[in-house]
Amino acid sequence: xxxxxxxxxxxxxxxxxxxxxxxxxxxxxxxxxxxxxxxxxxxxxxxxxxxxxxxxxxxxxxxxxxxxxxxxxxxxxxxxxxxxxxxxxxxxxxxxxxxxxxxxxxxxxxxxxxxxxxxxxxxxxxxxxxxxxxxxxxxxxxxxxxxxxxxxxxxxxxxxxxxxxxx
Amino acid sequence: xxxxxxxxxxxxxxxxxxxxxxxxxxxxxxxxxxxxxxxxxxxxxxxxxxxxxxxxxxxxxxxxxxxxxxxxxxxxxxxxxxxxxxxxxxxxxxxxxxxxxxxxxxxxxxxxxxxxxxxxxxxxxxxxxxxxxxxxxxxxxxxxxxxxxxxxxxxxxxxxxxxxxxxxxxxxxxxxxxxxxxxxxxxxxxxxxxxxxxxxxxxxxxxxxxxxxxxxxxxxxxxxxxxxxxxxxxxxxxxxxxxxxxxxxxxxxxxxxxxxxxxxxxxxxxxxxxxxxxxxxxxxxxxxxxxxxxxxxxxxxxxxxxxxxxxxxxxxxxxxxxxxxxxxxxxxxxxxxxxxxxxxxxxxxxxxxxxxxxxxxxxxxxxxxxxxxxxxxxxxxxxxxxxxxxxxxxxxxxxxxxxxxxxxxxxxxxxxxxxxxxxxxxxxxxxxxxxxxxxxxxxxxxxxxxxxxxxxxxxxxxxxxxxxxxxxxxxxxxxxxxxxxxxxxxxxxxxxxxxxxxxxxxxxxxxxxxxxxxxxxxxxxxxxxxxxxxxxxxxxxxxxxxxxxxxxxxxxxxxxxxxxxxxxxxxxxxxxxxxxxxxxxxxxxxxxxxxxxxxxxxxxxxxxxxxxxxxxxxxxxxxxxxxxxxxxxxxxxxxxxxxxxxxxxxxxxxxxxxxxxxxxxxxxxxxxxxxxxxxxxxxxxxxxxxxxxxxxxxxxxxxxxxxxxxxxxxxxxxxxxxxxxxxxxxxxxxxxxxxxxxxxxxxxxxxxxxxxxxxxxxxxxxxxxxxxxxxxxxxxxxxxxxxxxxxxxxxxxxxxxxxxxxxxxxxxxxxxxxxxxxxxxxx
Ligand code: SF4
Ligand code: SF4
Ligand code: SF4
Ligand code: FES
Numbered sequence: 001x002x003x004x005x006x007x008x009x010x011x012x013x014x015x016x017x018x019x020x021x022x023x024x025x026x027x028x029x030x031x032x033x034x035x036x037x038x039x040x041x042x043x044x045x046x047x048x049x050x051x052x053x054x055x056x057x058x059x060x061x062x063x064x065x066x067x068x069x070x071x072x073x074x075x076x077x078x079x080x081x082x083x084x085x086x087x088x089x090x091x092x093x094x095x096x097x098x099x100x101x102x103x104x105x106x107x108x109x110x111x112x113x114x115x116x117x118x119x120x121x122x123x124x125x126x127x128x129x130x131x132x133x134x135x136x137x138x139x140x141x142x143x144x145x146x147x148x149x150x151x152x153x154x155x156x157x158x159x160x161x162x163x164x165x166x167x
Numbered sequence: 168x169x170x171x172x173x174x175x176x177x178x179x180x181x182x183x184x185x186x187x188x189x190x191x192x193x194x195x196x197x198x199x200x201x202x203x204x205x206x207x208x209x210x211x212x213x214x215x216x217x218x219x220x221x222x223x224x225x226x227x228x229x230x231x232x233x234x235x236x237x238x239x240x241x242x243x244x245x246x247x248x249x250x251x252x253x254x255x256x257x258x259x260x261x262x263x264x265x266x267x268x269x270x271x272x273x274x275x276x277x278x279x280x281x282x283x284x285x286x287x288x289x290x291x292x293x294x295x296x297x298x299x300x301x302x303x304x305x306x307x308x309x310x311x312x313x314x315x316x317x318x319x320x321x322x323x324x325x326x327x328x329x330x331x332x333x334x335x336x337x338x339x340x341x342x343x344x345x346x347x348x349x350x351x352x353x354x355x356x357x358x359x360x361x362x363x364x365x366x367x368x369x370x371x372x373x374x375x376x377x378x379x380x381x382x383x384x385x386x387x388x389x390x391x392x393x394x395x396x397x398x399x400x401x402x403x404x405x406x407x408x409x410x411x412x413x414x415x416x417x418x419x420x421x422x423x424x425x426x427x428x429x430x431x432x433x434x435x436x437x438x439x440x441x442x443x444x445x446x447x448x449x450x451x452x453x454x455x456x457x458x459x460x461x462x463x464x465x466x467x468x469x470x471x472x473x474x475x476x477x478x479x480x481x482x483x484x485x486x487x488x489x490x491x492x493x494x495x496x497x498x499x500x501x502x503x504x505x506x507x508x509x510x511x512x513x514x515x516x517x518x519x520x521x522x523x524x525x526x527x528x529x530x531x532x533x534x535x536x537x538x539x540x541x542x543x544x545x546x547x548x549x550x551x552x553x554x555x556x557x558x559x560x561x562x563x564x565x566x567x568x569x570x571x572x573x574x575x576x577x578x579x580x581x582x583x584x585x586x587x588x589x590x591x592x593x594x595x596x597x598x599x600x601x602x603x604x605x606x607x608x609x610x611x612x613x614x615x616x617x618x619x620x621x622x623x624x625x626x627x628x629x630x631x632x633x634x635x636x637x638x639x640x641x642x643x644x645x646x647x648x649x650x651x652x653x654x655x656x657x658x659x660x661x662x663x664x665x666x667x668x669x670x671x672x673x674x675x676x677x678x679x680x681x682x683x684x685x686x687x688x689x690x691x692x693x694x695x696x697x698x699x700x701x702x703x704x705x706x707x708x709x710x711x712x713x714x715x716x717x718x719x720x721x722x723x724x725x726x727x728x729x730x731x732x733x734x735x736x737x738x739x740x741x742x743x744x745x746x747x748x749x750x751x752x753x754x755x756x757x758x759x760x761x762x763x764x765x766x767x768x769x770x771x772x773x774x775x776x777x778x779x780x781x782x783x784x785x786x787x788x789x790x791x792x793x794x795x796x797x798x799x800x801x802x803x804x805x806x807x808x809x810x811x812x813x814x815x816x817x818x819x820x821x822x823x824x825x826x827x828x829x830x831x832x833x834x835x836x837x838x839x840x841x842x843x844x845x846x847x848x849x850x851x852x853x854x855x856x857x858x859x860x861x862x863x864x865x866x867x868x869x870x871x872x873x874x875x876x877x878x879x880x881x882x883x884x885x886x887x888x889x890x891x892x893x894x895x896x897x898x899x900x901x902x903x904x905x906x907x908x909x910x911x912x913x914x915x916x917x918x919x920x921x922x923x924x925x926x927x928x929x930x931x932x933x934x935x936x937x938x939x940x941x942x943x944x945x946x947x948x949x950x951x952x953x954x955x956x957x958x959x960x961x962x963x964x965x966x967x968x969x970x971x972x973x974x975x976x977x978x979x980x981x982x983x984x985x986x987x988x989x990x991x992x993x994x
Binding site: 049052057060061062063064065066067068071072 | 321325330331332333334335336337338346347348349584586960
């Protein structure tokens with residue numbers, strides 16, 4: 001998820017060679033739609049529209065069906081994702097210990113809402129159900145880094161820190 | 168068989184029957200929302216809950232649960248009523264309940280069940296959906312706020328239509344029925360999804376706010392477009408056909424229609440309809456009375472009768488009864504055998520090919536054989552475009568009955584994408600060579616059926632195949648010898664195998680010889696005269712088969728369509744009576760047709776519209792559409808079906824039956840044919856296959872007639888068209904949304920496919936540096952037309968396709984009736 005290419009191309013200029021290779025690999029296997037889509041997401045960081053058309057044509061499945069699968073599973077993304085994925089837990093434990101305030105503060109400071117990405121592709125923000133570390137509530141993560149006992153002040157620190165990191 | 172008890176009734180049903188179907192067979196109704204008899208079981212809505220005693224009274228869905236021996240089922244208890252009420256309450260929680268402005272009201276399962284279960288309050292409250300409504304689509308309005316997530320639209324579009332437009336987007340409470348990328352609907356517009364939607368989430372936009380469902384008369388009829396012969400129900404109010412109504416119990420197709428049957432009925436009440444007779448005076452057509460027009464026609468015909476210079480061209484869209492009187496008018500009234508239909512060649516596969524091969528002008532199979540066969544070999548993927556609901560049968564055969572689908576075609580198409588379909592892309596115009604090479608393989612590999620040798624003409628036919636071996640023709644056909652041999656072996660080895668060929672004005676290459684080559688192949692392989700076997704020739708129009716059955720083509724020395732045109736040009740035909748044919752647009756070589764018509768002294772045209780041909784006439788007689796008359800049509804699958812009068816004639820229009828009859832009486836001095844019913848009685852007495860039929864036996868369902876056949880091998884040589892260097896091969900045919908030229912007056916088709924185009928493969932488009940919607944000039948030896956480009960993956964390199972229906976820049980301006988037209992394309 002964090003291996004998004006450093007530079008995002010506009011959609012129509014996506015190089016389909018990699019997607020074709022992934023499809024080649026699974027072409028004859030039964031039940032190949034999921035691994036192909038996962039492969040494409042790993043490669044491009046998301047599932048670009050032209051690859052959906054390509055998969056539809058080469059695997060002979062309806063594009064609508066692929067779209068259904070992609071929107072059913074939360075793991076798939078249809079838009080380019082940010083270099084840094086900020087995730088804030090809004091599970092029960094985090095909720096009661098103030099997660100809504102943390103979420104609000106991120107919205108305000110980064111200027112994007114849930115499941116959105118900044119235009120410079122630096123940040124993507126997501127509310128998530130439970131990150132499984134209720135003892136550290138309220139909890140936030142940026143890519144694989146974890147931040148427990150979140151406060152409004154810490155939000156500023158996190159943003160400052162990751163705004164400086166190289167893309 | 169399984170025995171069980173439903174509501175104290177003893178029921179015996181076959182194994183694997185569901186409780187729902189068992190109850191239905193016993194006359195017990197279980198309410199459903201997500202179930203549909205045509206679709207695979209789904210079990211999503213829980214409306215059909217029943218109690219099974221053996222399951223300790225647990226409630227289970229009747230639509231997905233198979234019966235078991237001794238099962239005791241209750242379909243209605245207080246508990247069940249409560250559960251169903253709960254299902255409804257939950258659905259109504261999100262549903263907008265805007266019935267007063269919903270076109271589905273009265274025909275809505277949710278509304279009807281809410282009424283039946285008296286859900287007059289709701290214990291729950293929740294916010295409604297806030298989905299944007301798609302008002303933009305000209306044919307299908309989608310309001311997902313009304314959707315109850317039954318999934319029927321997505322399932323029918325996948326399982327039967329094989330288009331796959333819909334999917335559930337997201338999941339849980341956010342789930343919504345939608346399209347790819349949640350974008351606009353861009354599909355075949357068959358309307359199947361609208362038909363099965365149990366609520367008003369999917370609506371026919373052309374019918375929007377036209378009438379309340381209960382205020383319409385529902386009249387059963389038959390589609391008047393293609394030869395599939397789908398039955399339909401017309402929704403009629405104030406002498407107008409306002410919509411087609413879905414009835415899942417109609418026809419072999421269970422009420423399924425294609426875009427033409429579903430959305431192209433508007434030609435009936437089109438304001439372009441001719442409403443009075445017209446006569447040419449001082450060079451212009453002016454309105455006249457019927458008396459004046461008929462007098463002029465009659466006088467002219469009387470003198471033409473004496474001079475012997477009259478001919479007639481009639482459309483196979485008319486009823487059998489009308490065609491019957493037309494023929495009487497010509498034979499008995501005018502003493503002429505010069506009559507034909509469909510440019511002659513569009514029926515020659517039947518009228519000449521089948522007649523010589525099986526002794527009768529008909530297919531040796533019926534539509535029902537498609538789902539019963541083991542291997543289906545379709546010649547030309549176009550069969551889907553020409554006969555879309557036959558296409559649905561193929562989809563179902565392949566997906567549900569494991570029919571092994573093989574396609575010989577000059578282009579790819581919808582059918583070639585079906586699961587497991589094997590496509591053999593051949594060079595256009597080489598189909599007969601190819602079919603003969605298949606037969607030759609059987610001969611060379613000793614695979615010929617033992618009984619074939621005793622069929623007349625066997626030895627001569629076998630000898631005629633010298634030089635037709637796969638090795639000798641493979642290159643010419645664009646395939647390898649191995650491909651041809653494999654196909655031949657697979658065909659002969661299949662226990663049952665069916666051959667299918669569409670016919671029509673767009674397919675001049677589908678000749679007598681091609682049909683005969685197919686019949687020969689079926690005899691040689693022992694695939695004749697058995698269930699799931701034979702040759703299915705799909706005649707183009709709603710009553711093409713009827714026209715052939717009634718002999719509406721010259722037999723005893725009369726002139727056929729081509730000779731009639733030549734005769735007009737040469738001055739030997741001076742009076743031409745055209746009923747419903749628009750030859751200027753649809754017959755080969757427009758220039759030649761126009762020049763010929765120009766030479767005719769007196770041109771009578773009887774039509775619904777002032778067609779390009781009618782505009783040239785001396786007298787124009789306004790005729791009635793299928794909705795204004797009664798009679799019968801015979802489908803390509805040989806179903807004789809009844810058409811009922813739904814509205815009174817538009818304006819002063821008269822039925823073709825009435826017009827022909829009047830002229831017949833006055834010119835022959837014989838008594839009139841009393842009415843269509845009397846005409847049908849005479850037909851059944853003269854057409855052997857129809858013997859014994861009556862209007863009563865036809866009923867609503869119609870009758871599939873099975874004529875007696877006598878197989879005979881006919882020598883049917885093929886020849887490859889001579890390619891012209893540096894030119895592309897243009898093949899003509901039908902577009903999915905159109906049938907003939909009549910669909911140009913249907914709103915649906917004209918929204919989706921308003922004008923002609925030329926379809927070009929990606930590689931060729933690149934080479935020609937053209938893209939979608941570019942205007943190009945397509946030039947042949949006969950002329951040039953300007954068409955918009957459609958780039959796609961269907962066409963092989965060097966081959967382009969253009970549909971024939973359109974009057975403007977019509978393809979017959981460049982095509983002259985050859986299987987392939989050699990063209991250049993320039994910007
Ligand atoms: S109109 Fe036909 S093709 Fe289009 S979505 Fe509905 S069922 Fe599918
Ligand atoms: S749109 Fe109609 S058919 Fe489709 S899921 Fe919703 S209610 Fe069912
Ligand atoms: S046009 Fe043909 S396939 Fe379509 S509904 Fe009419 S008869 Fe059926
Ligand atoms: S009708 Fe049986 S579950 Fe919907």
